[in-house]
Structures are given as C-alpha cells and as structure tokens.
Amino acid sequence: MDILDKFLNFLQNNYQSKYTINAYYIDVCQFIDYKKTYVINENDINAYVLFLNKNKKSPSTIKRKLSALSVFYDFLKKSGIYNFDLKGLVRPKSPKPLPKFLDIDETLSFLENVSSLRDKAIISLLYSSALRVSELVNLNIEDINFSNNTILITRKGNKQMSVPVSPKTLNILKKYLGNRQKGSVFLNKFGKRLSQRSIENIVKKHAKKTLLKDISPHTLRHSRATHLLNNGMDLRILQRFLGHSSILATQIYTHLSLQDLIKAYDTFHPLNKKD
Template sequence: MSIVIVDEFELFLKKHYTSKYTIKSYLSDAKEFVEKGYSFDKEGIRQFIFDLLDTEKSASTINRKLASLSVFFEFLKSRGVVDKNYVKLTEKPKNDKYLPAFLEVDEIVGLLENIKNLRDRALLELIYSSALRASEVLGLNVEDIDFDKLKIRVRRKGAKEMYIPISKRASDYLKAYINGRQEGPVFLNRYGKRLSDRSLRKIVKKYALKTIAKDISPHTLRHSRATHLLNSGMDLRLLQKFLGHNTIKATQIYTHLNLKQLAKVYDNSHPLSKDE
C-alpha cells in the first residue's frame, strides 16, 4: 500500500506543480517518511522530528521537510487514508529546542523483560544500553563486538568509527543470539540477510504497543538512555561523546528534558500540590 501511495503522490505532484525541484523535494521527503515506516498520525510526525533532530538537522531543514509532509498529508486526506493533516496539528521545532520523547526506567524494564524472542531481546537491549541510532545497530557486524572488553565498534556520520561500551546484560543476550558466528551482519532477518530499518521500526513498535501501550521508534530507546544517564549524573561532554554528537548543542537538548522532568517531579512532590 505504501509504495502505491507514494506513486500516486508523484502523479498528484506532477499534475499540480510545475517546478521539477519542488516535485523532487516533496516526493523525496514523502518517500523518506514512508520507507522508514512512520505511522500516518501525530505520533508518527513527532518521531520523524525526533529522529531528524538526533542526526543534528537544523530547525529550518526539519521545517522544510515538514512543509513537504504537509502537502503529502493533504493528499492522503483527499484519498481517505487519514482524517486530518497531522502535520498541521504537531508542534514544530523552534530554535532547535524540541524535546524528544523518552521512557521512564520502569517502562524500559517492562518493555525489555517481556521480549521472549532472542534476536529481538538482544537487539533492543543493545540499542538501549549503548544509545545507538538505528543505522548504527543495523550496520553492526559480528567482528565489531569485543565481548571480553564489553565494547563495540560503531560507524557514525562522516564515515567515523568509534568504540563504545555495552552492558554485560546486552553482551550476554548478543552472545547467545550470535551463537558462535564469526563474521557478517549481527542482526539478521528470516532470510539470513541484514535486518532492514523498516523491520527494526516494526519490531520496536510491536513490543512497545504490546507491553507499555506506547507507539515508539528505535530512537526513543536512544533518547531514553541518554536521559537516564544524564539524570544519573553523567557529564554533558561525556554524554556528547557517547552519543556521537558533533556539537554540544545537540546534546544540550537533554538538559532541557532533564530540567522539565525535574520540575514535574518537584511539583508533584510539593506538599501544596495536593488537595487537602
């Protein structure tokens, strides 16, 4: 269905727009949204924004993409695929200050502890423990894992490689899942090929809806880990290095999140916050 929708959207654009650049830009952004498996609702739009922010896209770039998606959602609305243009109903990032969604620690525990499939448990344990981007965990090869030193080699933007730590628990699940394999992609689909981005998103969404009744993306696990580390006292510069952010500005978004959460906890615990 998704492929057909994009093809129909291309015909729609060619009928209503004359600029080849506009058509190419709108179509490219719509394809990106569809191919990565975001849901056609407000939560899907929010996850799209979070993921772009995590790759350090500017607010202006994100808002340009959202303008494309607004046209796409108007098209979807005209076809009866959605009942509203959810792009228009979603808060847009301003000055790059847009707080990412995250899960509480007990929600993470509930999510992970209810995954019985070994591959999926190893996959989500690793994403959370090492705060990995989807591309980083999917690009991981068996040769990149050092079980003895509890670290993995990840490939980041700009062809950069770095070693980051993994938890003992994630390591144990990884070792059990790999089961002696010496090389090749770590996470495989049922055909023995490297797991795709779309499949990863479906896996995360499936377990989250089933266990904690939330529609999340792989990046939500990354955001959650970053938030939990900051709340535990990790230095911001160290967190920047751990997350692989090129600038401290991208990491500072978690300080805003941290302060917001602190204010919420304070308000809820204040003796005057409860009715007599």
C-alpha cells in the same frame, strides 16, 4: 581606543536597533570577561556554551550570544585584528518539544517482556549503547569486543567509534549469536541483514504490546541519554557517547537536573543498578 570600544563604534555605525547594539556589546564584553582574551578556538566556544547552559541560560539567549560573537569575530577579521570564523559553528535551534523517552521502569518492563532472543538483543543494544538505527543495522559480529564490553560502530560521516555496552546486553547478544563468528549481527528469517525498516517495525510491535505506546528506535536512544544525564553523566561525556559533533546538539537533554560527574560507565547504567 581598545578593541571593545572599536567594536561598539562598529555596532553604532552598522545597526539601527539600540537593543541589538546594547545586547551584542554586553554579550561580547561578558565573553571577554569570561575568557580574558579574544584569542579562541572552537573548543573555547563549546566550553562557553556549556558554561551558559550550567548557568541556566535559555537556548534563545545562548543563540543571541553566539550571534553577537559571530558579529564580533567577523569585525575582528575584517579589521585585520584576529582571524577566527565563528559563522560555521552550529547554533542552538529554537525550542522544540522534548523528545519522547521511557522512564527506567518502562524500560525494564519493555526489555523483560520481549520473548524473541533476536528482538531482545536488538532492543537491549539500541538502549544500552544509545545507537541510531543505521549504526545497529550495519553492525557486524567482528565489531563486538566481548573482552572489554565495547562495540565498534560507524557514526555519521563514516567516523568509527568504540562505545560501551552493558554486560547484560552482551550476554543476550552471545546467546543470540550462538556459534556465529562473522558477518551481520542481526538477520532476518532468510539469513540476510535486517533493514532499518525491519528494526523500526520490531521496536514498534513490542512497544505496542508491552507498553501500549507507539515509539521508535530513536526513543530508546533518547531514553538512554536522559537516564545517563539524570544519573549524573557530564554533558561533555554524553556528547561523545552520543556522537554529537557539537555540544549544542546534546543540550536538549538538559531538561533534567545535572548531578556531580560519575566517571565509571557502569555507575551510570540504570539497568546494572537493578541487577
């Protein structure tokens, strides 16, 4: 009796629903056919999720397939055949309303109509590098590398990462910083580091004035991700750019069509194309 036959026997002895038994068995068979082996690691799972996504499988289908694999690898572990814990991996969440995002024309209009140099730098950087508010607030001048167009930010879990910034945004930053060479990038009128609430209020104020919309800083992050994906960025690259630990978290942006991979960062940047 091979492993798949043993797994089917396990399902029949432990599950009552014929639908579940059949679905889990087929899901595992399809995965083994895809991978040609049951020996895997977390990267293999991420690659499989990407494969399923490109084949237009729904989040609920992907979630079920991962559940089936979780049961399968738990069975292998308890049977002493192979030890891999899939239970700790992130599952796709149930479908939610898509995040708000601005189209490119709205983004250009938003940026062009902010008169305050500081506020323009804040909004440009939030969009250009798809930053979370906390990443922007904690940014120091020493973290900006003007020579290679990158900034060093601290992601969730205190992980540091260099991310690209558009040349146009860096020019705005240079003008805003003037002769300052160290310390917090964004300051309030008292010379202190801006708070997250202040950043949120700045974005909302200008958005209501220019776009007549109520948006948050995270809307700019969503917009950036949407524009990149719609212009051809590969989902794996977008995952790293956004700092998502799992590609499953990046899937929400796949409501737009994917085109061929374009490697150069500047090629993806919609604002650079308008220069």
